[in-house]
Amino acid sequence: MDRKINILAFAAHPDDVEISASGIMIKHQMAGLTTGIIDLTQGELSSRGHLETRKSETKKASEILKLSVRENLNMNDGFLEINQESLISIIKVIRRYQPDIILINSEKDRHPDHGIAHKLVHRAAFLSGLLKIQTFSDDKPQKEWRPQNIYAYIQDVFIQPDLIIDVSEFWAKRTQALECFSSQFYDPESSEPNTPISTPEFKKNIEGRSVQLARVINCQHAEGLIAIKPLGVNLLSDLL
Numbered sequence: 001m002d003r004k005i006n007i008l009a010f011a012a013h014p015d016d017v018e019i020s021a022s023g024i025m026i027k028h029q030m031a032g033l034t035t036g037i038i039d040l041t042q043g044e045l046s047s048r049g050h051l052e053t054r055k056s057e058t059k060k061a062s063e064i065l066k067l068s069v070r071e072n073l074n075m076n077d078g079f080l081e082i083n084q085e086s087l088i089s090i091i092k093v094i095r096r097y098q099p100d101i102i103l104i105n106s107e108k109d110r111h112p113d114h115g116i117a118h119k120l121v122h123r124a125a126f127l128s129g130l131l132k133i134q135t136f137s138d139d140k141p142q143k144e145w146r147p148q149n150i151y152a153y154i155q156d157v158f159i160q161p162d163l164i165i166d167v168s169e170f171w172a173k174r175t176q177a178l179e180c181f182s183s184q185f186y187d188p189e190s191s192e193p194n195t196p197i198s199t200p201e202f203k204k205n206i207e208g209r210s211v212q213l214a215r216v217i218n219c220q221h222a223e224g225l226i227a228i229k230p231l232g233v234n235l236l237s238d239l240l
Helices: 016-020 022-030 051-065 084-097 112-127 168-179 200-217
Strands: 007-011 035-041 069-075 101-104 149-153 163-166 222-227
Touching: 007 016, 007 022, 007 084, 007 112, 016 022, 016 149, 016 168, 022 035, 022 051, 022 163, 022 168, 022 222, 035 051, 035 084, 035 112, 051 069, 051 168, 069 084, 084 112, 101 112, 112 149, 163 200, 168 200, 200 222
Parallel strands: 007 035, 007 101, 035 069, 101 149
Antiparallel strands: 149 222, 163 222
């Protein structure tokens, strides 16, 4: 194992986590937990920018998020598949970093890759705990590992969250991380094609959603997560 990561977020594309859950990542990193992101693809089919731009933007965002690790599995953007090769690649990463919590893409969203990534990582997380599936890292056998919890972050399509996390204190830094991906967002000087996330309204939508969720828990900005399995607590007072 390279280094244990407490919270490991998986993303179909670089910028998925920054758009949807970067406040959560920053908050937990600042609380002393180790965090990381695994991008499944390089986002090479993006209508705006190019591959080298995206790599540079990802590096800058990772530095702002102070991630302990960020890797790209170099799967094919737009052509994600749930197959043995993809599953094994993800299993190796899970066993390498032994995360307690995994964050994944939404199950239903505008971009088809998001739903496929959700199912792909969810399945790999289960298989990673099976002793008889053998994987190796640097020619050494890896130990089986299954995270304690998996949560999906909310993306383009709104889904009622099961958990709402106050990220007010970290909103400015979250915004800074998101703005690293400037090639993907609104730029009045750009001559590149318009996309659903390059409109002036897109960032307003992100902030509006954060305010909407924040109102529920009486704060300024918040992000939501969907629980993959029922949450268990010892006492109801633990939820106060």
